[in-house]
Amino acid sequence: MVSELTIGAVGWNHSAWSEQFYPDDLPPEWRLSYYANEFQTVVLPLECWLAGDHEQLDGWREDVSDRFHFVLDITGMAAGDVEAMGPLGRCQAALGDRLAGAVSWMPLTEPVRERVRSRLGEARFLAVTGSLEQEPAVQVAEDGITLCALVAGEAVSDLKSLRSVLESLSVRIRGAVSPMLFFSGRPPPIKVMREAAILWQLLSGLQR
Numbered sequence: 142m143v144s145e146l147t148i149g150a151v152g153w154n155h156s157a158w159s160e161q162f163y164p165d166d167l168p169p170e171w172r173l174s175y176y177a178n179e180f181q182t183v184v185l186p187l188e189c190w191l192a193g194d195h196e197q198l199d200g201w202r203e204d205v206s207d208r209f210h211f212v213l214d215i216t217g218m219a220a221g222d223v224e225a226m227g228p229l230g231r232c233q234a235a236l237g238d239r240l241a242g243a244v245s246w247m248p249l250t251e252p253v254r255e256r257v258r259s260r261l262g263e264a265r266f267l268a269v270t271g272s273l274e275q276e277p278a279v280q281v282a283e284d285g286i287t288l289c290a291l292v293a294g295e296a297v298s299d300l301k302s303l304r305s306v307l308e309s310l311s312v313r314i315r316g317a318v319s320p321m322l323f324f325s326g327r328p329p330p331i332k333v334m335r336e337a338a339i340l341w342q343l344l345s346g347l348q349r
Contacts, residue, residue, distance in 0.1 A: 148321075151329060158328050161332075182241065187213075187214050190213050194231075211236055212244055216245045218253055270282040283318070287319050
């Protein structure tokens with residue numbers, strides 16, 4: 142387990158983080174930059190990126206460093222969802238190389254997959270789950286290049302459960318696949334996200 146693990150959350154603009162992550166006096170418009178100083182990726186929920194206009198998306202790109210990447214959640218897109226293709230292209234144009242790819246936590250039909258792929262371009266990943274029968278606590282999607290895992294914050298209440306998740310994830314990594322681990326919740330657990338980064342490094346060191 143020597144692959145570098147990229148860790149992030151589903152969204153960054155969580156009001157509850159004002160008590161446990163963001164300084165009390167931090168303006169809301171600075172939250173993304175503050176978040177990006179510690180974490181290198183974030184999942185944009187479907188409703189979030191669908192509603193984003195070019196100016197807003199361009200602002201997000203300017204708020205992060207060259208090491209940071211956005212991932213679009215496209216779960217729930219249907220074959221006839223033509224209205225979503227415009228915003229998808231807008232994200233691709235505005236976010237540029239800060240857009241790493243897209244993920245679906247449900248299987249996609251081939252028409253949807255082809256439409257999304259044509260919008261994203263070949264340089265970005267399109268990770269899709271292969272089965273509806275997944276544990277609700279941990280969902281996995283991949284495309285042979287990138288493996289994405291989504292963990293419900295309440296499912297990792299201690300280091301033992303977190304270690305179990307990380308070990309299960311490491312088993313699925315093959316070759317040069319890049320793993321990404323995302324946390325959801327109300328809000329996503331910052332403390333657990335930090336612990337995951339440390340624990341992954343420790344476990345990787347044991348297997349070298």
